[in-house]
Amino acid sequence: MQELIEALTQRLGPDAVLTGADVTDRYLTDWSSVIGPRPAVVVRPDCTAQVSETMRACSQFGQPVVVQGGLTGLSGGAVPKAGELVLSLERMNRIEEVDTASMTLTAQAGTPLQKVQDAADASGFLFPLDLGARGSCNIGGNISTNAGGNQVLRFGMARNLVLGLEAVLADGTVISAMSKVLKNNSGYDLKQLFIGTEGTLGIVTRAVLRLFPKPKSCCTALVAAQSFADTIRLLQYLGSEFGGSLGKFEVMWASYFDFIITHVNTTRSPFDKQYPVYVLAEIDGASQDADQERFAEALAQAMAEGFVSDAAIAQSERERHSFWSIRDGVAEIGAHTKHSANFDVSVPISRMAEFLARVDRDLNAEFGKATALYFGHIGDNNLHLCAWTGNKSDTQRLYEIVYQATGEFGGSISAEHGIGVLKIPYLKHSRSEAELALMRRLKAALDPKGLLNPGRVVEC
């Protein structure tokens, strides 16, 4: 590899090439539990031409590459494997333009999500992609993994928020499709090749993102219901009453809600009784008072019709935070459990109740004493599930049982977090052999030497 390192140092300059002690622990891991070996070199291009140069050299030397952004992934996709060169986008962190008339923002891939959100906000607009890792994750990683997050119901996933994209192929070819237009049927929509493919088909270097007018107000309600079926009726009812202004619809089953209220000191239920299921719903609007009144009327109507049992509308920002603290309590679960298996699956809504009953039955049959908490972005079919027995040796079987059921119910074993390396063994539950073969065919067409993020998502 020494010859390649020398060539890159010469072509890109010494700032772009880290070796020896300069390769710190930062480059060894992401937010998954996977830790890789220390790479011989970290290359940090500062522009697209340097990314292209790097890949041309790697292609020439047959050098495998792992691409790193903000290193907040949960599936281990950015963790180096032995012999890989690390290509980090950390120096490509500039916002190039905010076009207020077109409502677009152009950024380099290594720009932190929060920096994008802040730049949009400072220009009077909303960039709606939002997730917990916002301060650390990069927009390029958000795009490469098709990130979801808190506002998918109204605005869609990262895929929906990208108008134009630039990417570098394994051989160094630059594909620049930096369109600012929403409607573009001029030939194949090539950006789709690089969104959600986790850097295995190309390296995202720049993007044109969609901005939106900022909502002026936000009304939040915590709602109690007797059954999951009633929450689905509520979802459709609010969709009809508030159309595209229904921003969030989070469901928490009693298993989750009661666990959080019991274990997380800062949370309390606004209800004086317990219920089988709870919904946290938000409406975006233009007038706090008027929207709150409409929201209250709509929920009163739902109570009169029997599919809502109780409801509390946040009357202050403090109360809104109090409601959200129950949903955000997920971050505290780890402190009260041992060896939990955490899931990010999607299941068709029509089969979700049956799916949960099946998982309960299978867990009880296998372990007797397993605990499982259910909650999720149900407006988007996305179920999070946290299960444990307390024994480390059971974790593997917990994963197998839940993924097996997910596949049988027509679900996705990874709704938001991607496949990386950790979920490859389970991909077969969600994808057929013909689909996996087509993924490999695509990979071979775009990266015939298998140099880009090898062994992530698809096995070569």
Next chain:
Amino acid sequence: MQELIEALTQRLGPDAVLTGADVTDRYLTDWSSVIGPRPAVVVRPDCTAQVSETMRACSQFGQPVVVQGGLTGLSGGAVPKAGELVLSLERMNRIEEVDTASMTLTAQAGTPLQKVQDAADASGFLFPLDLGARGSCNIGGNISTNAGGNQVLRFGMARNLVLGLEAVLADGTVISAMSKVLKNNSGYDLKQLFIGTEGTLGIVTRAVLRLFPKPKSCCTALVAAQSFADTIRLLQYLGSEFGGSLGKFEVMWASYFDFIITHVNTTRSPFDKQYPVYVLAEIDGASQDADQERFAEALAQAMAEGFVSDAAIAQSERERHSFWSIRDGVAEIGAHTKHSANFDVSVPISRMAEFLARVDRDLNAEFGKATALYFGHIGDNNLHLCAWTGNKSDTQRLYEIVYQATGEFGGSISAEHGIGVLKIPYLKHSRSEAELALMRRLKAALDPKGLLNPGRVVEC
């Protein structure tokens, strides 16, 4: 080809194979002006397995195939070329399921769009894809061309409305990815390969479509403004006031508006003066009276702030139709012009005024007496443009002038209607050589023998 026809007749049954006089004129053309030679055979599979069987046989015999749906395309992509076998999806026209809890509808590719809309409506939901050809076009064609239409601003293009997809590759492989879930990051999103690629990478056979709760009301306003910049301010203002409930935002420049009012007898302006530009805007809602009041207040505020000059809110369904008849008057232009060139381009909003000035200047410099009407789905960056001199010999230059400018302004030469065969010569204005090469690479990877819709979109 006789041997192939016999093999297909034997495997698929005689109903599936038309030859001789049974191959009617219907199979020779679409809504473009292109007419193809009469094909030797039309194969009409009635299920995915038969499509697969057909492609396996064609692959074996090296037989090129053109895929036909509702034959309403405007770019000539479905018109047969000499020697091609026609594969028509016309017998695959069944709606397989409406899943009301998941809000999905599953249909075969040959199902007319209107049949899909009606089935959604009968189940209490909205399928928001809508375009003029709704009675004839098929959902498979809508998906293959990533159709746009009237409701893109709120609901996105066809790409956004497809959750699951099944397609048959050139070699007969069935890729079945009939997911019902919104969030699915389990490996490559293969359906993107078949959406908007005009049948060149695979034949769409079935799809799972997204349904939405029906809006309960719709408020329509016709608005007059002094400049295009003011209409953009209005677009952003309404987006902030009404969020995701802003359903339509159509802009008509005076050139178009005045032409229609003058030439189409059934139209009249609600205003007593003429203005430089007009907007037709619609808000989806839940209560006609309350929404109308909010809409009126918002427009009054815009008038007070000076970016709206006059506004009329439709007070009845009759009045709503009267407003829309001006926009729909586009269908009548042909009766009052000769040899017009019709465009469906996208241009970044921030550059649109400058783009129109450039086109005006170029047309005047070349022809002196050219007429150009401007209108479009400006909320989506989509500009329609109709230009003519009256001389047939000028049409070609009209196309060249406008597409040249579109490329230079970072626009798309085809916003909605695709490339087919007619727009291939102009694709270079919107796409770089590297992009075109990647399209060819994809085509070669998925259809190495070049049998599927050859010569459409990409030149092999």
